Amino acid sequence: MHSMINRAIQGFLCRYHGETIWSEIARQAGVSSEGFEPMLRYDIGVSESLIRAACSVLGCDRFNLLEDLGAYLVSLERVRRLLRFGGADYVEFLFSLDEIRERGLMTLPNVELPQMTFSQRSPLDFVVEVGGDCADWVAVTAGMLRAMSDDYGTLAVIEPVPAGPGRAGHVRVQVLEADFSDGRSFALVEPELRGIA
Missing domain, CATH: 1.10.260 (434 Repressor (Amino-terminal Domain))
Incomplete structure (x- = not known):
């Protein structure tokens, strides 16, 4: 590890x-x-x-602890920036999750991130399947997705479903209101790099 x-x-x-x-x-x-x-x-x-x-x-409870850990990770600017590059809004971000492992390896080399598979059940109802050997990643992912919905200012219901017999662990995301609040500001260029030619 x-x-x-x-x-x-x-x-x-x-x-x-x-x-x-x-x-x-x-x-x-x-x-x-x-x-x-x-x-x-x-x-x-x-x-x-x-x-x-x-x-x-x-x-x-272990699951709750790890979900809180996932939310904490989003508060780390390096992780938050990696995730926010996925899209201009929360739904775009969700669509980018298939690529998060590859992008993560560019930013955090040698960190064992799980493979995520994204699917859409209806226009605002999504499933993020969390692969890998460690079932704990479902809880961490749920915490990250919840924190990211706040970051974007989106009201969403996040429902983690741990892996079970013959079933991969996944997180269901139902977007209730895309523009629920202002969310946190984000710029593609970090403030200290602006103005450098």
Whole structure:
């Protein structure tokens, strides 16, 4: 597992639960509270230990924790920009999800992102199928899709459906109102790069 995944878990826990809680989770998971070395790869068991310890210390459900982690990832500008390049509005963004893994590898090399398959049930009713070996990605994806609907100012119902026997995990997205609010501002060129010729 790439260090960036573990660092994201650490950042999420520190931001919303504080350094003291993070230190206790790190202790229970058997990792240093100082965190993870950038660009190193860690055994997937490290991420699993972090998630289990976080659920234990916080007394929360695993699926809900990971959904909140997905929403947190969208707050990271590098991830948000990667996703916002998918479209000018939320529906365009949804149509771009088939390509998100390839775009992600250009921005975040060696990070194991799941393959997403997008389908449309009706004009405003969509299904995002989440591939890969890790069922946790359905929860993370649901959190990201919910946060992105807020980012675009779109009112949507996000319904995660974990994988089951003979069924791939997926997230159903029903768009209720495309222009529900103003959403967050976004420019293709980052502010510090404007004016550079």
